Amino acid sequence: MSGYSITRISRYHYAVGPALLLVLAALIALPGFADKATLRLATEMAGYMALAIMWNLLAGYAGVMSIGQQAFVGAGGYAIFMLAGSAGLPLIPSVVAAGVIAAALAIPVGYILFRLNGAYFAIGSWVIAEIFLLITAQSDRLGAGSGLSFPTAVAKTFGKSDERAALFWWIALAVAVVAIATAYLWLRSSRGLALTAMRDDESAAAGLGVDVVRNKFAVFLLAAAIAGMVGAVLFLGKLRISPTSAYDINEWTASIIFIVVIGGIGRLEGAIIGTLVFFGLRSYLADFGSYYLMALGVIAIVMMLKMPKGLWGFVYDRTGIEIFPMRRNIVRSGEGRP
Amino acid sequence: MTALLETRNLDAFYGDFQALYGVDVKLEEGQCVALIGPNGAGKTTLLRSLVGWVPVARETVLLNGQPIGGMGPDKIVSLGIASVPEGRRLFPSLTVDENLLMGTESGRAGPWTLDKVMEVFPALRDRRRHRGSDLSGGQQQMVAIGRALMSNPKVVLFDELSLGLAPTIVNDIARALPLMRDNGISIVLVEQDVRRALAMSDYAYCILEGRINLQGVSADLAFEDIEKAFFGAEA
Amino acid sequence: MTELINSLAQGVLIGGLYALFAAGLSLVFGIMRVVNLAHGDLIVTGSFMTFATVSMLGLPLWLAVLIVLPMMGLLGYVLQRGLLNHTIGTDVLPPLLVTFGISIILQNGLLQIFTADNRKLDFGAIEVMSLQMGPVAMGWYAILVFAVAVATIYGLQFLSYRTRLGRVLRATTDDPEVARVMGVRTDHVFGIAMAIALVICGIAAILFAAWTSFTPLSGPSRLLIAFEVVVIGGIGSIWGTLAGGITLGVAQALGGYLDPAWQTLAGHIVFVIILALRPAGILGGRR
Known part of the structure; x- marks a missing residue:
């Protein structure tokens, strides 16, 4: 009788790794053949995708429903304006620092929020984001209600307008890659298994010795760090920040939720496909203003009710394709996938 | 003659897991039937199928010959099948009287009133305004039974x-059972305590791994046969 | 000093309005275990309904009340049976996401119909009349709002503890599964509960429409107030919503007394402090 082993890899997955590298190479080379407007759009997409990956990790895997991620996006945005702008510190360390600052803020925030349950956590996180907004709007150093402009002199040190666009794109791409990689590695680790166990049955996971709250907290901090870096790079691109744009729930949370719901909650690939769909819809329909937003609301509700696993879940259930393999196959040794 | 309540070739599932395989049981008018078997054998699933908590095919549960399988629990109780759930499950924030009155939500007419329940369980008399959560386990069980009676049922599970x-x-509580039968109520009993189950019932079914593997008139069933049935035929 | 006392009195009175914002949210959470993220937008929808009937159609206020409240109740029942009942289950995500979607639809729908202009109802002379008690002056309209709030909450209490519907609602709150086995049509009861919640929202909406100006985007801040009141006052406690409302109203009044810009912030901060100091007490140990 032959032995069995557990593997995540099925045959076609040997092709996935090289294909991903190829895509990544093409994305890095993007400034070579894309114009400034395209780069800006791509930068925005990378930022949204990173936020969506993290929100998916929070809600889809850890069962943490936050609708206050704009707190950390805004904090990161303001951090970069203070660090790289006012203080003139080097750009890339400043972006990383923005992430660290956001995560540091997430510690006391999490300490309070994790006392709240499910749905109450959601609104509590929103209250926290409102507090961030109101305090920022009271702070003269942060430009109070009218906000800050990035100092032109400092912006010029990043190069000419199209060089800047390329630089910001690479940073945003790096943040997105870091988000996907950490989420993927996290989910494949023993902590990831714990996360999935938590999602499926919290009390059972606790019974198995999984520290539920600590695991959730860790994901929350990671998500805050990524959100801070995304805020940093996206507001760098805008060169302006104000309290209402920095802590905008529609921009930084509602859109992200839409992306995750459309793409598929609980699937890393869902965030990617959701981002593409969202930006596709936006480019064609955004001119319709309120009607466009109402349509997004309707689509999200219909998806939630009729296709709760999202587009990628729909594809996965029919084909079994995964870009980031999570499922474990039991394979008889000496044979491939049966 | 059609039985009051019966299952025909009943299959039940929890998701992908099949809990019952082709179960046939019968409850005649005025009878008390016991379901016995080890933990996890399917007794509770069978009861939950009758209550409407587990979805089953329409034709597999019959009340007076009429198919009722898979109907909602609210519909089933309105047809006269009441239940006393495991763990009593009183409404903790309701008083004893309010808990009992919840039985009337079945919308069935009949003889049962608060006063009549108090006659059956005098121990509840001075507890009527207490909350369900303040009662002892035995008193809670009395309220749970009273609540089922208040729905004026034909069958109590x-x-x-x-x-x-x-x-x-x-x-004390078991004394209510003959009284219920005098009032024309038939009974299905799921019970861990085999001797007690046999003593209280007219007919018994033994369930193992989702199948009936022994049945008979309670008085005729030998305890050894039941022990054998519990551990499976080949043991 | 007089100014401080005046603003505190104002804080207590607006607490009544806040309690009305919160009562429906609390009721719905208690029974369906659903936090309705569209709650604030539903209140604002009620305000716009009132605005439309009074200011646009020119109907008298009493008629507007008779139109708006039943319409809100109907809206609640239909919303619950038609949509929200399909989201109830063990997972908290679907109801949150669906109500979030409703929130966005309502906001943008109202924007489309009523534009982003500030609106306010005019209730006439009562808005400027005040009751002078020694040095303290309290607006008659604020007193009216508070009285309506107390009466509404008393009514809710009466409904819950003195009627058959209330008994069924509380039983369903305790254990919906067993309630169904007793013959309760829980789908219908959920619809009724949402209808009651939205009638209370409607009462709040009418009072709110004359209290201050509002826009289609005023909903989220009403939701946050309602939520904070529920958590401060204790989940599931009917009179707790009034206590929570007054606490929040006074906190805001104190903040606003120190610096007008701090009014809203002070409310949020008091909420966070209470949450940090009394986590289990407020949530009743549910985790």
């Missing part, structure tokens, strides 16, 4: 009547 209660208290 008992899930683990004696679980977690002292034997003397169980005896």
